[in-house]
Amino acid sequence: MDCIFCRIISGEIPSTAVYSDEKVFAFRDINPQAPVHVLVVPREHISSADEIDGENSNAVAAVFEAIPKIAAKEGLTNGYRVVNNCGEDGCQSVKHIHFHLLGGKKLSEKMD
Ligand code: AMP
Numbered sequence: 001m002d003c004i005f006c007r008i009i010s011g012e013i014p015s016t017a018v019y020s021d022e023k024v025f026a027f028r029d030i031n032p033q034a035p036v037h038v039l040v041v042p043r044e045h046i047s048s049a050d051e052i053d054g055e056n057s058n059a060v061a062a063v064f065e066a067i068p069k070i071a072a073k074e075g076l077t078n079g080y081r082v083v084n085n086c087g088e089d090g091c092q093s094v095k096h097i098h099f100h101l102l103g104g105k106k107l108s109e110k111m112d
């Protein structure tokens with residue numbers, strides 16, 4: 001499958017890993033938008049949030065179980081933001097579901 005994040009997960013494309021477990025991989029965004037900007041992805045290829053269903057939601061749950069661990073590891077003791085861009089209007093550029101973990105400063109109140 002020609003998916004850049006699948007290739008990052010497999011190690012075929014290098015990344016700066018910050019967390020890894022059986023179901024989840026997390027690595028630093030190549031174009032960080034905050035002092036901490038980590039992409040948290042399920043190892044299972046799910047195209048977008050719009051494709052979450054009863055069959056694959058365990059992979060998404062695993063992502064959200066990993067997020068507090070990654071946040072602690074990254075020193076985000078004062079909070080953080082988790083963002084998912086979905087589809088065209090959501091400006092999703094990589095079609096492997098991923099959650100942006102942003103923090104390390106007071107983030108903008110604007111969401112759009
Ligand atoms: P999105 O726009 O929500 O689909 O986010 C895709 C994110 O992936 C962007 O923030 C990019 O900077 C990031 N990205 C793209 N290619 C890589 C890569 N090879 N390594 C790390 N981050 C990447």
Ligand code: ZN
Nearest residue numbers: 003006045096
């Ligand atoms: Zn993929």
